[in-house]
Amino acid sequence: MYKRLVLPLLFRFDAETIHHxxxxxxxxxxxxxxxxxxxxxxxxxxxxxxxxxVFGIDFPNPVGMAAGFDKNAELVSELGxxxxxxxxxxxxxxxxxxxxxxPRLFRLKADGGLINRMGFNNKGAGPATSRLxxxxxxxVIVGGNIGKNKDTPxxxxxxxxxxxxxxxxxxxxxxxxxxxSPNTPGLRDLQEREPLTRLLQALQTENWSRQTPxxxxxxxxxxxxxxxxxxxVAIVAETQIAGVIATNTTISREGLRTNSxxxxxxxxxxxxxxxxxxxxxxxxxxxxxxxxxxxxxIGVGGIFTADDAREKLEAGASLVQVYTGFIYEGPGMAKRIxxxxxV
Numbered sequence: 297m298y299k300r301l302v303l304p305l306l307f308r309f310d311a312e313t314i315h316h317x318x319x320x321x322x323x324x325x326x327x328x329x330x331x332x333x334x335x336x337x338x339x340x341x342x343x344x345x346x347x348x349x350v351f352g353i354d355f356p357n358p359v360g361m362a363a364g365f366d367k368n369a370e371l372v373s374e375l376g377x378x379x380x381x382x383x384x385x386x387x388x389x390x391x392x393x394x395x396x397x398x399p400r401l402f403r404l405k406a407d408g409g410l411i412n413r414m415g416f417n418n419k420g421a422g423p424a425t426s427r428l429x430x431x432x433x434x435x436v437i438v439g440g441n442i443g444k445n446k447d448t449p450x451x452x453x454x455x456x457x458x459x460x461x462x463x464x465x466x467x468x469x470x471x472x473x474x475x476x477s478p479n480t481p482g483l484r485d486l487q488e489r490e491p492l493t494r495l496l497q498a499l500q501t502e503n504w505s506r507q508t509p510x511x512x513x514x515x516x517x518x519x520x521x522x523x524x525x526x527x528x529v530a531i532v533a534e535t536q537i538a539g540v541i542a543t544n545t546t547i548s549r550e551g552l553r554t555n556s557x558x559x560x561x562x563x564x565x566x567x568x569x570x571x572x573x574x575x576x577x578x579x580x581x582x583x584x585x586x587x588x589x590x591x592x593x594i595g596v597g598g599i600f601t602a603d604d605a606r607e608k609l610e611a612g613a614s615l616v617q618v619y620t621g622f623i624y625e626g627p628g629m630a631k632r633i634x635x636x637x638x639v
Contacts, residue, residue: 298626409569573598584612602636
């Protein structure tokens with residue numbers, strides 16, 4: 297019913313506008329007494345075969361919501377009620393920022409994809425921390441995806457990452473260092489071996505100073521070469537971070553079915569959804585093979601079905617995340633994937 301009736305109606309409106317409308321409607325609906333419980337009954341699959349223990353955390357199932365959907369930690373409880381085993385908030389920056397000018401989110405309907413150039417629009421680390429604190433310990437597992445403010449030069453980026461890390465430390469279960477978004481000018485330069493090693497080592501030093509350190513993961517772009525991926529394997533070993541998220545959005549427009557002029561008119565931004573599926577799986581497989589399975593990988597990119605998720609897991613991922621697929625598949629998506637993984 298969602299794809300036949302609801303999706304065509306939603307797709308009549310601007311993508312970002314309808315995102316805010318739909319998420320507000322979800323919050324309002326699940327705030328009605330009894331609706332949160334009912335949603336969990338309808339959408340959650342509880343089966344011990346789905347459980348995973350990854351980087352020391354017990355996940356009820358391997359299907360998570362990727363960063364970008366809940367930038368400000370406003371939907372953690374609601375997404376948990378829709379069957380997700382974990383939710384990654386952000387990308388969070390130290391200070392609030394508006395992001396890039398609108399319009400900045402576009403649908404590639406013929407491709408099952410999106411183009412976005414959001415630019416880390418969020419309300420800042422402080423408000424996100426407050427909202428997560430109010431949820432208490434009964435909430436779903438939460439990852440904190442952290443980045444730098446747009447006006448912070450790369451030479452000072454470490455300060456921003458450390459500020460976010462310290463602010464969120466007590467309210468998230470793991471961290472994700474995002475240096476792979478194509479929508480903040482110069483950010484991907486931090487993926488180069490020397491600056492990335494310095495950044496991760498500094499975060500790990502701060503992490504290890506805590507009584508109970510948290511897992512730190514690195515989110516990488518699908519556009520890295522094999523040589524750069526080899527560097528990632530070496531950096532993970534050198535800095536002893538917990539793992540990698542593969543992958544973020546791609547700047548490539550290769551192979552899109554959408555009219556080329558339409559894509560050009562949409563402008564710059566990262567492509568997500570089905571167009572990045574194959575490349576993200578290739579990256580996962582390469583990292584897993586080159587490292588000998590030395591670290592966990594969270595697979596993300598083009599997951600719409602249980603078969604898509606299984607493809608990532610068989611390539612070497614320990615967990616998977618969705619975002620664009622959720623837009624196209626609707627609220628029962630996590631449940632369908634979980635049930636399909638049990639077959």
